[in-house]
Amino acid sequence: MAVVTLFMSDRDKSKTFTDKKEADNYDKMLELAESVSIWMEKEIEGLNESQIESIGLLLAKNKDNLLKALKGKPELLLEKSDSEDSENVTPISASA
Amino acid sequence: MAVVTLFMSDRDKSKTFTDKKEADNYDKMLELAESVSIWMEKEIEGLNESQIESIGLLLAKNKDNLLKALKGKPELLLEKSDSEDSENVTPISASA
Numbered sequence: 001m002a003v004v005t006l007f008m009s010d011r012d013k014s015k016t017f018t019d020k021k022e023a024d025n026y027d028k029m030l031e032l033a034e035s036v037s038i039w040m041e042k043e044i045e046g047l048n049e050s051q052i053e054s055i056g057l058l059l060a061k062n063k064d065n066l067l068k069a070l071k072g073k074p075e076l077l078l079e080k081s082d083s084e085d086s087e088n089v090t091p092i093s094a095s096a
Numbered sequence: 097m098a099v100v101t102l103f104m105s106d107r108d109k110s111k112t113f114t115d116k117k118e119a120d121n122y123d124k125m126l127e128l129a130e131s132v133s134i135w136m137e138k139e140i141e142g143l144n145e146s147q148i149e150s151i152g153l154l155l156a157k158n159k160d161n162l163l164k165a166l167k168g169k170p171e172l173l174l175e176k177s178d179s180e181d182s183e184n185v186t187p188i189s190a191s192a
Contacts, residue, residue: 032165032166032170035165036170036173038174039174043150044151044154045147045150046144047143047147048142051140054139054140054141055140055151058139058140067163067166067167069128069132070128070159070162070166074128075131077131077132077135078131
């Protein structure tokens with residue numbers, strides 16, 4: 001047995017990381033998502049809670065692609081539709 | 097009387113400009129808005145046409161602010177809520 005150091009964003013206590021940098025990145029992504037969601041709620045009428053949250057997460061998870069789109073390559077938004085973060089996650093059951 | 101050169105984006109034939117660069121900027125803004133709208137329609141369930149269009153325009157009109165937010169200042173999204181483009185538009189009737 002050994003003690004392992006874990007890192008967690010206080011914005012999502014369901015997820016822990018062994019790498020601090022990864023936890024930092026996750027926390028920043030969630031912070032951005034929250035801000036986008038608050039912005040959407042204020043500016044766009046009639047969105048429900050789930051849509052508000054989804055839009056925030058969509059923009060935050062696709063931040064790099066969105067940056068390029070805003071800088072003059074809007075067509076990039078039409079090519080990719082990654083949920084970039086989920087690709088590296090392997091369900092625990094799959095590793096058994 | 098004199099002939100004046102006007103410029104117009106074929107994405108919005110209701111709006112003309114005397115300055116070509118302004119027309120170019122307007123066209124690029126609309127192109128970005130369209131791409132964002134298509135992306136939203138594909139990724140977020142249950143949005144209506146008006147919401148899809150509004151989100152595209154909101155992101156495109158606030159491009160500079162959004163760029164800064166994505167680069168590490170998400171709080172900027174909570175401070176400002178400009179509809180940046182409408183401030184410089186004078187209705188034709190107002191100039192009579």
